[in-house]
Amino acid sequence: xxxxxxxxxxxxxxxxxxxxxxxxxxxxxxxxxxxxxxxxxxxxxxxxxxxxxxxxxxxxxxxxxxxxxxxxxxxxxxxxxxxxxxxxxxxxxxxxxxxxxxxxxxxxxxxxxxxxxxxxxxxxxxxxxxxxxxxxxxxxxxxxxxxxxxxxxxxxxxxxxxxxxxxxxxxxxxxxxxxxxxxxxxxxxxxxxxxxxxxxxxxxxxxxxxxxxxxxxxxxxxxxxxxxxxxxxxxxxxxxxxxxxxxxxxxxxxxxxxxxxxxxxxxxxxxxxxxx
Numbered sequence: 700x701x702x703x704x705x706x707x708x709x710x711x712x713x714x715x716x717x718x719x720x721x722x723x724x725x726x727x728x729x730x731x732x733x734x735x736x737x738x739x740x741x742x743x744x745x746x747x748x749x750x751x752x753x754x755x756x757x758x759x760x761x762x763x764x765x766x767x768x769x770x771x772x773x774x775x776x777x778x779x780x781x782x783x784x785x786x787x788x789x790x791x792x793x794x795x796x797x798x799x800x801x802x803x804x805x806x807x808x809x810x811x812x813x814x815x816x817x818x819x820x821x822x823x824x825x826x827x828x829x830x831x832x833x834x835x836x837x838x839x840x841x842x843x844x845x846x847x848x849x850x851x852x853x854x855x856x857x858x859x860x861x862x863x864x865x866x867x868x869x870x871x872x873x874x875x876x877x878x879x880x881x882x883x884x885x886x887x888x889x890x891x892x893x894x895x896x897x898x899x900x901x902x903x904x905x906x907x908x909x910x911x912x913x914x915x916x917x918x919x920x921x922x923x924x925x926x927x928x929x930x931x932x933x934x935x936x937x938x939x940x941x942x943x944x945x946x947x948x949x950x951x952x953x954x955x956x957x958x959x960x961x962x963x964x965x966x967x968x969x970x971x972x973x974x975x
Contacts, residue, residue, distance in 0.1 A: 721748040723874050723905035724769060728778035731764055731929075738764045741778060742931040744924050746907050748873070751900045753916035754909045755952060756926035762909035765926075766876050769907070770795060782874065799867035803879040805859060809852040813842060813862045816851065820866055828869050836865045840895055857888030864895055875899065877908035881915050893919045913952050917945040925951060 724746040731739040739761045746752040756762050767773045768780045771791035780787045782794040807816050817833050837847060840861040851859060860880065867875055880896070881889045896919050900906050910916055916923050923935040923943055933951060935943045 722746075722781075723748050723783055724752075724907055725781040725784075726765065726768070726778070727781065729765070729768060729775055729780055730777035731761075731768060731773055732776040733764070733773070737776075738929050739768075740929045742926070742929070743778075744931060744934070746874075746905045748905050749900055749903050750922070751896060751906045751908065751920045753920035753923045754907065754926050755911065755913065755916050755923050755948070756909075757911055759928075760926040761929040762911075762926055763878060766800070766878055766907070766909060769876060770798065770800060797872055798874045798876055799870045799872040800876045801860075801863050801867055801878065801880060803882050805863035805866075807851055807859060807862060810850055812850055813837065813847045813865075816862055817866055817869060821869055824870060826870055832869065833865070836868050837861070839868070839898075840865050841891055855888075856883045857885065857891070860884065860888070860892060864892070868899070873903075873905060875904055875906045877906065879910055879912075880908055881910065881912055889915060913949045914945055917943045917948055923948060 722745050726742055726744050728741045728743055729739050730737065730741050742761075742765070744752065744754075754762050754765060764773060768775060769782060769787060771787045771794055774788055782797050785793060787794040808819070811819065814830070814833055817828075821828055834844075834847075837844075842858060842861045842865070846854070846858060851862070854862075877896070881892055884892065893915065896906060896908070900921075908916075908920070917935075920943060921937050924931050925933045925935075925948075935948055935951075937943050
């Protein structure tokens with residue numbers, strides 16, 4: 700296994716005073732039907748300010764459907780989704796203003812350089828930033844200065860992801876939704892992205908990421924929800940300064956792929972696992 704040993708941020712009194720215990724996202728008995736098929740079955744979870752929540756599942760588990768529900772592109776058949784304690788269905792645009800969304804493959808313009816892409820998309824969003832602001836954020840995501848004036852057609856996927864993350868950061872939204880953020884990245888790029896995500900959470904952002912990467916989820920997340928066939932079947936929680944146990948999550952994830960009965964009797968040796 701590759702990766703860096705990221706130090707887990709323990710909740711402190713100072714963080715609580717800063718409002719890190721504020722609910723930013725909530726799925727409340729969320730049930731979504733698409734083409735007469737239940738895609739999500741009454742799932743419930745929350746994401747607080749300063750927290751990384753990873754929704755872990757295989758293809759077709761309902762991960763992207765969950766993100767689209769928070770963005771208001773798919774309305775619940777039953778239940779509700781809330782953004783900053785407001786029902787998304789009641790005010791979709793308010794929810795979207797509070798969120799920065801990073802799709803698996805960000806649609807950036809290859810004939811433009813990093814700065815031009817940022818200027819264009821921030822202009823569309825009505826966000827006014829200076830060149831200095833952009834350079835500061837590109838420094839934070841470790842995009843080399845000499846790369847910023849090159850067209851994106853010459854970028855690796857990891858470099859494109861850095862531009863997309865920079866765009867999300869410059870929008871300065873309270874909430875980030877990340878759809879398979881490490882897909883197609885090399886190990887070093889994955890480690891860099893994890894450091895960025897962790898830093899954003901520690902600065903107070905609420906982050907919901909969906910992924911099928913067990914190891915990556917364990918490295919960066921405060922909590923992991925296991926999603927299988929539209930059902931949230933279990934949750935792992937980081938204990939104090941310890942990261943979530945990769946072996947325990949991997950065993951649960953792999954077993955669930957072969958058995959729909961997993962987690963009905965979770966093993967007592969896995970104290971991090973809580974039944975949802």
